Amino acid sequence: MAIDVIRDVAKPILAGFGITGRRLKHPKVTVQYPEQTREQYPRTRWRHFLTRYESGLERCIGCSLCAGACPARCIYVEAAENTDQERYSPGERYAKRYEINMIRCIFCGYCQEACPTGAIVLRKNFELADYKRESFVYTKEMLLEEYPGQADEPYVSIYQRQS
Amino acid sequence: MARKTDAPPVNITINGIDLQVPKGELIVESVKRLGLEIPIFCYHPRMKPVGMCRMCLVEVGMKQPDGSVRKMPKPQAACTLPASEGLVIFTDTEQIHKDRKGVLEFLLINHPLDCPICDRGGECPLQNNTLFYGPSTSRFVEMKRHAVKAYPLSKHVTLDLERCIQCGRCVRFTEEISGDAQLAFRHRGAEMQPVTFELEEFTSKFSGNTIEICPVGALTSSHYRFRARPWDLETAPGICTMCSNGCNVWFDRRKGKLVRINGRTNEAVNEEWTCDKGKFGTDWMNNPRRASDVKVRRGDGFSRADWAEAYAEILERFREGGHEVAGLAGPMLSNEDLYLLRRMFDETFGSSNLDHRMTSVQGPAVEPPSFTIEGLEDEKGAFVFGASLSDESPIVYLRLRKAWYRQGARICVATSRPDDADAFAAVSVRYPQGGEAEFLRSLVAELRVQLEGGRSFGELADLASTLLETRGPILATESLWNLDQAGEVLAQLRLAAELLGVSLNVMALGANGQGAEELGVRPDAFDRTGLGTRQILEACADGRIRALWLAGVDPFEAFPDRSLVQRALENVEYLVVQTALETEAAAYASVVLPITAPGESDGSFTNVERRVQAFEKAVDPPAEAKPAWRVFSELMVRAEPRTPHFSAREILAEIAREVPAFQGVEWSAARDGGVLLGARRPLSRARS
Ligand code: SF4
Ligand code: SF4
Ligand code: SF4
Ligand code: FES
Numbered sequence: 001m002a003i004d005v006i007r008d009v010a011k012p013i014l015a016g017f018g019i020t021g022r023r024l025k026h027p028k029v030t031v032q033y034p035e036q037t038r039e040q041y042p043r044t045r046w047r048h049f050l051t052r053y054e055s056g057l058e059r060c061i062g063c064s065l066c067a068g069a070c071p072a073r074c075i076y077v078e079a080a081e082n083t084d085q086e087r088y089s090p091g092e093r094y095a096k097r098y099e100i101n102m103i104r105c106i107f108c109g110y111c112q113e114a115c116p117t118g119a120i121v122l123r124k125n126f127e128l129a130d131y132k133r134e135s136f137v138y139t140k141e142m143l144l145e146e147y148p149g150q151a152d153e154p155y156v157s158i159y160q161r162q163s
Numbered sequence: 164m165a166r167k168t169d170a171p172p173v174n175i176t177i178n179g180i181d182l183q184v185p186k187g188e189l190i191v192e193s194v195k196r197l198g199l200e201i202p203i204f205c206y207h208p209r210m211k212p213v214g215m216c217r218m219c220l221v222e223v224g225m226k227q228p229d230g231s232v233r234k235m236p237k238p239q240a241a242c243t244l245p246a247s248e249g250l251v252i253f254t255d256t257e258q259i260h261k262d263r264k265g266v267l268e269f270l271l272i273n274h275p276l277d278c279p280i281c282d283r284g285g286e287c288p289l290q291n292n293t294l295f296y297g298p299s300t301s302r303f304v305e306m307k308r309h310a311v312k313a314y315p316l317s318k319h320v321t322l323d324l325e326r327c328i329q330c331g332r333c334v335r336f337t338e339e340i341s342g343d344a345q346l347a348f349r350h351r352g353a354e355m356q357p358v359t360f361e362l363e364e365f366t367s368k369f370s371g372n373t374i375e376i377c378p379v380g381a382l383t384s385s386h387y388r389f390r391a392r393p394w395d396l397e398t399a400p401g402i403c404t405m406c407s408n409g410c411n412v413w414f415d416r417r418k419g420k421l422v423r424i425n426g427r428t429n430e431a432v433n434e435e436w437t438c439d440k441g442k443f444g445t446d447w448m449n450n451p452r453r454a455s456d457v458k459v460r461r462g463d464g465f466s467r468a469d470w471a472e473a474y475a476e477i478l479e480r481f482r483e484g485g486h487e488v489a490g491l492a493g494p495m496l497s498n499e500d501l502y503l504l505r506r507m508f509d510e511t512f513g514s515s516n517l518d519h520r521m522t523s524v525q526g527p528a529v530e531p532p533s534f535t536i537e538g539l540e541d542e543k544g545a546f547v548f549g550a551s552l553s554d555e556s557p558i559v560y561l562r563l564r565k566a567w568y569r570q571g572a573r574i575c576v577a578t579s580r581p582d583d584a585d586a587f588a589a590v591s592v593r594y595p596q597g598g599e600a601e602f603l604r605s606l607v608a609e610l611r612v613q614l615e616g617g618r619s620f621g622e623l624a625d626l627a628s629t630l631l632e633t634r635g636p637i638l639a640t641e642s643l644w645n646l647d648q649a650g651e652v653l654a655q656l657r658l659a660a661e662l663l664g665v666s667l668n669v670m671a672l673g674a675n676g677q678g679a680e681e682l683g684v685r686p687d688a689f690d691r692t693g694l695g696t697r698q699i700l701e702a703c704a705d706g707r708i709r710a711l712w713l714a715g716v717d718p719f720e721a722f723p724d725r726s727l728v729q730r731a732l733e734n735v736e737y738l739v740v741q742t743a744l745e746t747e748a749a750a751y752a753s754v755v756l757p758i759t760a761p762g763e764s765d766g767s768f769t770n771v772e773r774r775v776q777a778f779e780k781a782v783d784p785p786a787e788a789k790p791a792w793r794v795f796s797e798l799m800v801r802a803e804p805r806t807p808h809f810s811a812r813e814i815l816a817e818i819a820r821e822v823p824a825f826q827g828v829e830w831s832a833a834r835d836g837g838v839l840l841g842a843r844r845p846l847s848r849a850r851s
Contacts, residue, residue, distance in 0.1 A: 068285075079280075116278075
């Protein structure tokens, strides 16, 4: 079958350029990641944080409800008893060990849903890549926010934080 | 209250379904026949109903002569309502739904919102009933009752008063089942508290059961506290190995570690109870001092070795050792371990110096026990001689007490010291320590007199006449071999048994002590002759025995004569210590072989009533630990090529073929309820 150069080659190419040309007028939707990041949707669920009360006490009481709710079974909680000398959370019980395996986590947010104290929350930090499997097991130290309210701050990309 | 009843049947109707039940059966039990459930808190099938919680309300009516039903104006508690002719029960009406909501709302008024940190959360009857029958929201906005939290009632039991719903189960348990009556309610109304008198320590030997029957998290285990939630646990059926009673238990483990033991129902053995020794005594399994590596002595210290190296060394010393080698077996070895141990000594070492008894003397074999634990309930009495059953045989103790409590059995107790059983004994007599034989001689004489129609006066006469009236089994324990005149004591007991025409039962104390007897782990079994424990130790001490094998036993702890043990272990040339813990004896070892603890491998145990009960591996053993039978099997194969044994089941099958007493014992029957030796029938009423 002979090829009609005008119909089969030149016209489609010009039509394609036409689309490109028309699009030039539209506003741009891409951003220059990682230098720029986009505002995340309000209910985005990524990295977990263990939050604190205003007083600085941990909210987590080590109840394992999050672990029970987790469909990926990636949360491990070991509880221990607060004493007056060594108090981590209000009440009798706190989480001595708290680990989430981020490779297994499917970011469904059920743990947040299950938590009776609002301790575990999923925030917008999505840059979770790392080099080693082991570094994906987030320990309590990594998850616990440093000061109350930290987990609620607007998310800033690590690349922006560096510059 | 599972016992048969000969009450005449009556016709009742439940939710429109007609059925016949024995007259007087509680409605809460009758509805179970239809597969229905009535929510309950305070009712417990093994205790008397009290109707304290009102959770079990049902609507009740009577059939009228014209066939219509006249409802009573108010709902009734099903747990205190006995069945009678023409009773009509409604468990599922609008009114009942409303009533249940009301009861739960009242209970929850004062109940804290503790579920997330409550050890009961996830397996809590209050949670369950609230979920299924309760209101979905709370209308209560006032201040809740506040009370003491985490009060240590004892080193085992923690009480949280805020959570108590005042059902009285714990109080009734100590009154009706364990009999120590240590718990009681004090104060009234919302302030009512189940506590010990004067808040002293809760020292009941059965206190752990109150934790299990408490329908909320008011009584919790101090050991299990905060260690896991129910959904973290994996549960496997097991057998307790802390004494010879062989309670059926659940092993709850988290991440492969044992965290809790609960009672498992076996009507023939422990019903559903356990003693504290068994429930809380297994922390050693998680002990950091668990022996986990094979070690051989090099100079003054040990160095790690592999199994092959250890085997070669052991075989060099033991093979064909004859009377120069000996072995002692521990109480926690399974039937399979013991059987292969004896075969290894017979066939590979050619020695009969093998014993499991850790009493101060070892006498000739005694006839095996012939009572059954369940059968005690039907006895008119029993004669406990020289044993503190609540310590030595707690489940037998509970049954005896039940026989007294329910059937009015008359228990006779003769001991040198006051005993728990005195509380319900019809006759309890004290004799001076060391005076056992003399006491029994007088008792036998008195029995003879009374059999001939005469009678003298005093305690002994009462004892003898009660024994003659009740004719229940004689119960003693193997600790009688620690007495000075053990032989004479036994002879007199036999005489007494003969005169009374009853059975004499010398109960083993170790978890598998009875199994060891049955399997011939004693020097005189199966027409062999060898040395018993004391002689073995003496022979070790003066060098006649050159190599000693300690299979799962630390004689320092088990044998009464410490200095003899010390001399023996110091002087014996070669010492194999097969142990689960780094014991004192292990310090003297030439080779240390780690073994699994019970529950860490498959095995079967023979309990005090000769019931073989099998269970399967529930917990992971530490690093290199092997079941003892595997070690014996591997050594035998090394010594002489033969087919090795691969599993405990297979060995039990072999035992059933080779050992007459075990004929017909099968693993599956042994696992599901147990098999009685002698009777050779699987148990009918066992449930798991
Ligand atoms: S994060 Fe929340 S749900 Fe998880 S253990 Fe802590 S308190 Fe319980
Ligand atoms: S006893 Fe039951 S209902 Fe009460 S706090 Fe504990 S889990 Fe919750
Ligand atoms: S402590 Fe438990 S068993 Fe005892 S009365 Fe309270 S709720 Fe009932
Ligand atoms: S179960 Fe009937 S009143 Fe408690």
